[in-house]
Amino acid sequence: MAVNENIMGKAYPPVAPYLVGREKIREFAAAVMSQEPLHRDVDAARQAGYSDVVAPPTFPVVLQEKALQILLSDPEAGIDYSRIVHGDQRFDYSRPIVAGDELTTTLEVTKVQSLGGHTMVTSESRVSDAAGEHVVTATSTLVVRGDDS
Amino acid sequence: MSSRLDTLSVGEVLAEADYPISRDSLVRYAGASGDFNPIHYRDDVAVSVGLPGVLAHGMLTMGIAAQPVVEWCGSDLTVSSYQVRFTKPVVVDPVEGASLSVTATVGALEGEGAVTSALIDLVVTSQTGDKVLGKSQVVVAPR
Numbered sequence: 001m002a003v004n005e006n007i008m009g010k011a012y013p014p015v016a017p018y019l020v021g022r023e024k025i026r027e028f029a030a031a032v033m034s035q036e037p038l039h040r041d042v043d044a045a046r047q048a049g050y051s052d053v054v055a056p057p058t059f060p061v062v063l064q065e066k067a068l069q070i071l072l073s074d075p076e077a078g079i080d081y082s083r084i085v086h087g088d089q090r091f092d093y094s095r096p097i098v099a100g101d102e103l104t105t106t107l108e109v110t111k112v113q114s115l116g117g118h119t120m121v122t123s124e125s126r127v128s129d130a131a132g133e134h135v136v137t138a139t140s141t142l143v144v145r146g147d148d149s
Numbered sequence: 150m151s152s153r154l155d156t157l158s159v160g161e162v163l164a165e166a167d168y169p170i171s172r173d174s175l176v177r178y179a180g181a182s183g184d185f186n187p188i189h190y191r192d193d194v195a196v197s198v199g200l201p202g203v204l205a206h207g208m209l210t211m212g213i214a215a216q217p218v219v220e221w222c223g224s225d226l227t228v229s230s231y232q233v234r235f236t237k238p239v240v241v242d243p244v245e246g247a248s249l250s251v252t253a254t255v256g257a258l259e260g261e262g263a264v265t266s267a268l269i270d271l272v273v274t275s276q277t278g279d280k281v282l283g284k285s286q287v288v289v290a291p292r
Contacts, residue, residue, distance in 0.1 A: 024181075031181035032212030033168050036220050048224030049292075057219065057228045057287075058212040065183045082198065086207045088284070090232035 003112060003119040003144050004078045011108040012074070015066045017130075022099035024062075025055045032056055045098070052099035059097055061089075064125040064138040067107035071123060077109075079121065079144055087120060087141040094134045102130040110139075117146035152291040153226065154264035163253040163269060164217035170205055170239070171246040178209040192243070205239040210249060210281055214273045218253050218287045229266065229290045234283040239275045248276045256286065266290040 022042070029039035037044040038054040045053045072079050097103070104127070111122035125138040157163075175189050184206055187194040195203045211233050219228065241247045256270040271285040 028181045028212075031174075031178040032209065032216060033174075034216050034219065036216070038224060044224075056212060057215045057231050058208060061208050061212075062183055086235050088232065088234040089208065089211060090230065091228075092230045093228065096227055 002078055003114075003121060004076055005112045005114070005119075007074075007077045007109045007121075008112045009109065010077075011106065012067070012070050013106075015063070015070065015105045015107075018063055018066070018103045018105070020055065020097055020099050020101040020103060022053055025053050025059065025097075025099050028059050028062070029056050032058065050096070050098050055097040055099075057091060057093075060091055060125070060127055060136050060138045063103060063105040063127055064107075064140060067105045067125045068123070068140065068142075071107060071109065071121075077121075079142070083145040085143045085145065087143040089141075090139040091136055092139070093136045097127075097135060101135070103127050103135060104129075111141075119144045119146070151263055154258065154267050154289070154291065157255050157258060157264065157267055159255050159258060161255045163255055164221050165250075165252050166217045168213050168216075168249045168251070169246055170209075170213075170241055170248060172203065172241060172243055174246075175203070175205060175209070175241060178206055178212075182206065182208060184208065200238070202240045202242065205241050205247065207235040210235075210239055210273065213249055214251050214271050214282060214285065215287060217251050218269050218271070218289065221253070222289055225292060226289050227292045228287055230288045231286070233271075233285040235281070236283040237275070237279040237281045239281050240277075249281070250274050253287070 026040045107125045113120045122141045127135045252272045254270050257268040258264045259266045269287045273282040
């Protein structure tokens with residue numbers, strides 16, 4: 001199975017809105033070994049001027065993961081899940097994510113490039129809040145390894 | 150407006166920290182992130198796809214690597230962008246586990262007069278001494 005290079009520029013429909021839970025942020029913060037009070041202490045977050053606990057910088061991967069599932073299950077894309085390696089990752093923030101945010105993620109394939117038998121697929125997952133304002137864009141490059149032959 | 154960024158100088162080490170990683174850490178991260186790829190918890194699956202063993206999620210390494218800078222930021226500064234390249238896998242032994250060492254160094258300061266953002270370079274090495282992330286940069290700015 002080969003990656004279809006014509007998916008460059010393809011945009012997928014938005015993922016169903018994701019309500020960011022306080023306990024989900026605490027769970028994620030513990031998993032990345034955070035010692036930062038803003039990620040778990042509501043009083044500390046409010047004293048700092050946030051409405052609730054603040055998500056760690058890589059938290060949008062939870063949203064990106066859901067958006068990527070749509071790309072990976074698209075038969076037109078031809079991406080073999082078992083051959084994927086994560087190449088690079090980037091987050092560009094307009095503002096931090098806080099508990100209570102209702103976020104909508106829309107994924108677009110921005111680059112498909114073949115190199116040395118592998119194919120690099122870059123996608124942008126654009127995350128907006130309930131007011132339609134941009135929160136963060138997660139950019140991910142997946143390396144799809146070529147056939148072993 | 151002045152901020153703590155004005156006190157920084159290029160080349161200064163901002164923070165250093167070490168993090169032990171066990172198989173328990175991987176299971177916890179799988180649940181928190183929703184990434185249930187079995188190469189992160191099953192030896193037989195990892196070996197069957199040609200890996201040297203069960204690997205830490207790249208995004209777990211990226212998440213941990215940001216923490217020293219996040220904790221330095223406190224409540225008056227915030228991360229405006231963060232990028233990494235995954236260069237070497239982190240193999241997590243079922244008994245011995247693995248470990249990450251993170252060093253955050255000031256790479257560049259932006260702004261005329263007052264500093265408006267700081268680019269922080271992260272060097273992340275595993276227990277084998279390999280650099281596991283490349284082009285690893287956090288940009289922090291006043292809120």
